[in-house]
Amino acid sequence: MNLRELDIVGLYVAESRVFGDDRGFFREWFKLSDFEVAGVSFSAEQSNLSMSVRNVVRGLHYSLAPRGQAKVVTCVYGALDDVIVDIREGSPTFGAVVTVSLAADQGTTVVLPAGVAHGFCVTSETAALSYLLSSPYDAPHELEIHPMDPEINVPWALSGEAILSEKDAAAPTLAERRAAGQLPRFA
Numbered sequence: 001m002n003l004r005e006l007d008i009v010g011l012y013v014a015e016s017r018v019f020g021d022d023r024g025f026f027r028e029w030f031k032l033s034d035f036e037v038a039g040v041s042f043s044a045e046q047s048n049l050s051m052s053v054r055n056v057v058r059g060l061h062y063s064l065a066p067r068g069q070a071k072v073v074t075c076v077y078g079a080l081d082d083v084i085v086d087i088r089e090g091s092p093t094f095g096a097v098v099t100v101s102l103a104a105d106q107g108t109t110v111v112l113p114a115g116v117a118h119g120f121c122v123t124s125e126t127a128a129l130s131y132l133l134s135s136p137y138d139a140p141h142e143l144e145i146h147p148m149d150p151e152i153n154v155p156w157a158l159s160g161e162a163i164l165s166e167k168d169a170a171a172p173t174l175a176e177r178r179a180a181g182q183l184p185r186f187a
Contacts, residue, residue, distance in 0.1 A: 001031050003038035003111065006100075008086045008093045009186075010113030012040060013100055014072075018107045029074040029109045030132060040111060042070060044132040051077070051128045056163045057156055059119015060085055060145045060171075063138070064184055068114030070134040075102035078127030080120045081157045087145070087174060088115040091186035097154055102129075115184035119147055121156045143182060144171040151175060 001016040014034070018027045035042055052058065060083070063069035073082060082100045086093045100110050101123075112118055120129055144167060147154060151174050156162060177183055 001028060001034035003035065003040060006098050008084060008096045008098055008116060009091055011084055011098060011116065012038070012111040014109040014111055016107040016109070018105060020105070025105055027107045030072055035111070042072060042111065042132075043134055044072070046133040046136045047130070048133065049076070049128060049130050051126065052122045053126050053163070054122050054124065055158050055160045056122045057119060057147050057168070058165070059083065059168065060117035060147050060152070060154075061119065062087060062115065062117040062143055062145070062184065063135070063141050064143060064182070065135050065138050065141045067135045070114045071112040071118060071131050072109060073112065073118070073129060073131040074109040075104050076128045076130045077104050078122065078124035079103040080122045080124070080127045080129060082110050083119045083121070083154050084110070084112055085117040085145075085152055085154070087117045087177070087183050088186035089183050094186075097152060099155060115186065117145055119154070121158065123157050123159075143177065144168055145174050145177055146171040149173045
């Protein structure tokens, strides 16, 4: 597994080989020893799986958990665009948006640092995202920013109208979260 830092401080893409034959394919999507070699520390405390249909946009979600919440995400079925936004006050890359295309048959995993906002858009008929969390879900500390916030201007890969949850559709903008003092600090 090869890790490469992207345009947000602490954000990495991990690429591994895909071994395919007439039965299907096999790939690694998380290997702690390779993370450690790259200088990335990660300890999983929870694992989640999300299945969605085309044009579903989930996010932009982030956590203000006291211990922080880093993520390791990969697509295990179909294809999607994974979106990461640096919303950490004081970060040299504050406001940066990175999109990584993920597909189950590719060897790509995204490693997100604590404090960034995360979302994704399904680009295939259906897709499943699997992710590891460095701290468990903690409802009072889990927040969201409206995924269509014009200040952030995420280039969602939609082929029709976005399908949002009620919670995401009613989410505040980045400016509103900032004014309320509800953004994480860059460590």
